[in-house]
Structure formats: C-alpha cells, structure tokens
Amino acid sequence: MASSIKYPDSSCLYFLEGDSLALVTNVDSSGTQNTSLRKRWKAIQEAVTDGLLLWYHAEPNNITSINDTPDIDNALHYPIIDFVKRCLYMDRAGASPDPNTSSVAMNMAQFHENKWNEGLRRYGMRKRDKVGGTRAIKPPDLT
C-alpha cells in the first residue's frame, strides 16, 4: 500500500538517536500540510506497509556448521585464518610453562595479527571496492 505523501523528499525527515530511528513528517494522514508552525514536524500519521527502505552496513551472519562459508567477501577469507592462528598462538603462549616456547608463540601471534590487520584494515577496502577504471584528473577547459 502506497503512502499518501506525494513528495517524501521534502515532507519526511529522519534522524538517529542511539539504536533508534525517528521518522517525522510535516503532512497529515491525508497528505495535507500541517498548519501549526509549532507542531509542523510530527510522527508519521499513517501505517505504510514496508514504507521505509533502509540501506545499511550489516554484521556478517555467524557460522554454525563446518560446511558454512563465512558471510563476507572471499578476499577476506584468508585473513580469517590469520585471526584464528593469532588467537591459538596467544593461547599457546599463555599456557606454555617454557619461556622460549611462549616467546616464539607470542612472536607468531604478532605476525598473524599484523597479517589480519593488513588484510582487513589496510587492503580490505581496496579488495571490496567495486569502482573500476583508470583514475584521471580532467583539466578545466580554459578556452
């Protein structure tokens, strides 16, 4: 069911406060402009099925089974191995009574942490970015 709002781009506004989205409009349920200046922007006065469409960055789904595939771009699957190894090396470093083993494990944990950070933070955006083509600067036409 469509709403009664003809121009949502000028009649609706949203803002965010913590985990909540506030939707306000300056028209009533029949699409007529609110006349009171003090109460011009009010909560929406009609129920619109699937009226709001949100685009957002979401958390990846968690995995539950050994046959699952991680719910992120495949370019980021390899850094996950480094994340897991980092944690396991840290566990080994903490649990080992031998200081040499512990020290080597801490070094390896650091190595895999760097690889994880590099894969996710440094190059992650480059791998996920779908914008292609050569970058070029277009000089202004001075004629």
Next chain:
Amino acid sequence: MAVHSLTVKQILSRVRQVFPDAPEAYVISLINDALTEAGLYNVKTVHAKLTTVADQMWYDLGDESYSSDGTAYKLDLNKLFRVYFMDSTGDYIQIPRLLDKDLLLTDISSESALVGPDTK
C-alpha cells in the same frame, strides 16, 4: 567462473597444519569473533524494509530488531547510510537526514516505543 572461497572446513584444515589438536567448536567460535570484528569495517551492505506505524515516531534499529518484509529477518544493522520512503505512487524516494535534532515536539504516542529505564 566460480569464485574461490573457503569453507570453515578448509579454514580448519589450514589451521590444523600448525595446530593439529585445535578443537572444531573453538575454531568456529574464533571465526565468529573474526566475523564480528570484520563487521566493524563495512564488509556487508544490505537493504531492508520497515513498516511504519501511525503516530509512531521512533523505530528500533537495535541488535534484536527485525525487518518487516517477507519472512522478517534480523536487521543486524551497524551503520545506516540511506533511507527511502514510499511515496503516493508506491516508489521509494530518498529522504534527508535531519542534523539539528532539537525538534519542538516528541510525539506522545511514540514514547511507549522507546526503551524504558533499565530496571535490572
């Protein structure tokens, strides 16, 4: 052309090259930790729909909130970057975000939709 990706089983087998005794459940838990951390870097972009309620100003986007379209699924929303509203012809039109949030009016009927005081 198929995209090469890794399953949990393949990740586990690579980890077990170095840690042959790594428990499966523990590795799955660590992979989920990795996915949670990866989620902080905008790795997944999706859209969802919400049904508006008459005289309700606030809509929950928290971890436990669900979409309204089809079989409602968890939003799992991290960062909202665009909002559209359905117009009178059924098309979605992008609506602006209000930066000055000092509205004179807070709708009384929507107060009940807000999270109440923490009683724990």
